[in-house]
Each structure stands twice: as structure tokens, then as C-alpha cells.
Amino acid sequence: GAVVSQHPSRVICKSGTSVKIECRSLDFQATTMFWYRQFPKQSLMLMATSNEGSKATYEQGVEKDKFLINHASLTLSTLTVTSAHPEDSSFYICSARRTGLAYNEQFFGPGTRLTVL
Amino acid sequence: AQTVTQSQPEMSVQEAETVTLSCTYDTSESNYYLFWYKQPPSRQMILVIRQEAYKQQNATENRFSVNFQKAAKSFSLKISDSQLGDTAMYFCAFILTQGGSEKLVFGKGTKLTVNP
Numbered sequence: 375g376a377v378v379s380q381h382p383s384r385v386i387c388k389s390g391t392s393v394k395i396e397c398r399s400l401d402f403q404a405t406t407m408f409w410y411r412q413f414p415k416q417s418l419m420l421m422a423t424s425n426e427g428s429k430a431t432y433e434q435g436v437e438k439d440k441f442l443i444n445h446a447s448l449t450l451s452t453l454t455v456t457s458a459h460p461e462d463s464s465f466y467i468c469s470a471r472r473t474g475l476a477y478n479e480q481f482f483g484p485g486t487r488l489t490v491l
Numbered sequence: 492a493q494t495v496t497q498s499q500p501e502m503s504v505q506e507a508e509t510v511t512l513s514c515t516y517d518t519s520e521s522n523y524y525l526f527w528y529k530q531p532p533s534r535q536m537i538l539v540i541r542q543e544a545y546k547q548q549n550a551t552e553n554r555f556s557v558n559f560q561k562a563a564k565s566f567s568l569k570i571s572d573s574q575l576g577d578t579a580m581y582f583c584a585f586i587l588t589q590g591g592s593e594k595l596v597f598g599k600g601t602k603l604t605v606n607p
Contacts, residue, residue, distance in 0.1 A: 408594070417582060417597045419537075423571065465534065471593075480595060482536035 380483035397468030404470035495598035514583030
């Protein structure tokens with residue numbers, strides 16, 4: 375159990391367009407999901423925490439109007455990169471927190487590679 | 492500041508040998524969880540091992556074990572009988588609780604190459 379999927383796995387878009395990335399917990403409910411960004415050969419950087427039914431909490435320096443997060447159900451969170459530019463090209467990873475354990479373990483999706491031309 | 496430091500950007504080891512990856516951290520919390528994650532070339536993050544800070548006993552998962560030194564804030568990962576499939580980036584992390592929310596804080600990672 376505890377599988378997280380992401381769709382799409384790869385996306386190429388033109389500068390100025392918007393791209394939506396989905397994160398789904400397939401076999402458990404997740405009231406909290408997280409969105410990370412990873413540049414080549416670097417670590418994961420937390421962008422925002424997504425809570426079901428409420429507004430996302432963004433990390434300092436992350437533009438909330440550019441990276442729109444919607445956590446509409448207990449199994450789905452979406453990240454929309456609005457008006458994407460080449461500097462937004464990166465690897466985006468989501469994780470879903472599974473509650474009910476002694477601690478709240480995060481399970482990671484396989485990531486989405488975004489390339490903005 | 493709550494930080495994680497991995498001082499070895501890259502390491503290599505021969506197949507079947509043992510290798511230790513270093514990690515130090517800084518936190519003002521008294522109870523927390525520490526993790527080692529593996530990220531192979533597929534880039535899927537995989538939990539390797541976790542340690543609860545209140546437990547003195549070092550965690551072990553098959554060929555993976557940790558040396559947890561709470562006073563020194565050190566959390567190293569030992570991989571025994573290294574296999575080619577262990578080639579990956581390894582990230583040390585801990586859960587930071589702040590303002591009622593939790594988040595993982597990652598180190599910069601160590602790239603491990605297992606040579607045949």
C-alpha cells in the first residue's frame with residue numbers, strides 16, 4: 375500500500391502557457407500533500423503544503439500566484455504552473471502524508487519533468 | 492536554524508564492500524524523526540530507513556543501518572555488502588514541526604556509485 379502517482383510524468387510546453395500536474399494517493403487518504411521542486415543535481419526544495427479543503431501554505435520565496443495549488447479531495451492535489459517560463463523548467467515531486475501512524479510518513483510520487491521552451 | 496548537512500557530495504564503493512554516508516543536523520527539538528532516502532536514476536524517492544530520536548537503539552533494515560549519535564547530532568548511514576542497485580543519490584532528512592505543521596528538511600545529498 376501507500377502508492378502515490380503523478381500525471382503527467384513529462385510535459386513540454388511553450389513559454390506563456392499554463393501546465394497542470396496531478397498528484398494522487400491511490401490507496402490511502404491524504405489530508406496533506408506536499409509539492410517539491412528539484413533542480414538537476416540538487417536536493418528537494420519544499421514549495422508548498424497542500425491541505426484538503428483549505429488554502430495551501432507556501433514556503434518563503436515561492437510565488438503563490440504562479441504556482442496554484444488545489445487540494446480538492448482526500449486523494450488529489452494539483453499544481454498549476456501559470457504563464458510558465460523557461461526558468462520554471464524543473465522536476466516537480468509531490469508527496470502525500472499518511473496519517474494514523476506513530477509519525478506522519480510522506481510517500482512520494484514519481485515526479486514530473488517540466489520543460490518550458 | 493534547522494538544517495541538515497551532508498559533507499560528502501560524492502562517494503564510491505566496490506561491490507560487496509561497506510560504505511558509510513555522513514549526516515549531521517541541527518535542531519532545537521527534543522523529539523524528532525530522522526530519515527535516509529534513496530533517489531535512484533529513476534528519480535523516485537524511496538525511504539531507506541528511519542530513526543526516532545527518543546530511541547537509543549540504532550535502526551536497521553537488512554543491509555542498511557544507522558549510527559545515531561543524538562548528543563553529537565550525527566546520523567550516518569552504513570550500507571553493507573553494497574550492490575550495484577544501491578547506486579543512487581542518498582538524502583538525509585528530518586521532520587521539522589513548525590507552527591503546527593510538519594515538513595521534511597533535506598540535506599544536499601550524497602551521490603553514491605557502486606562499482607563492479
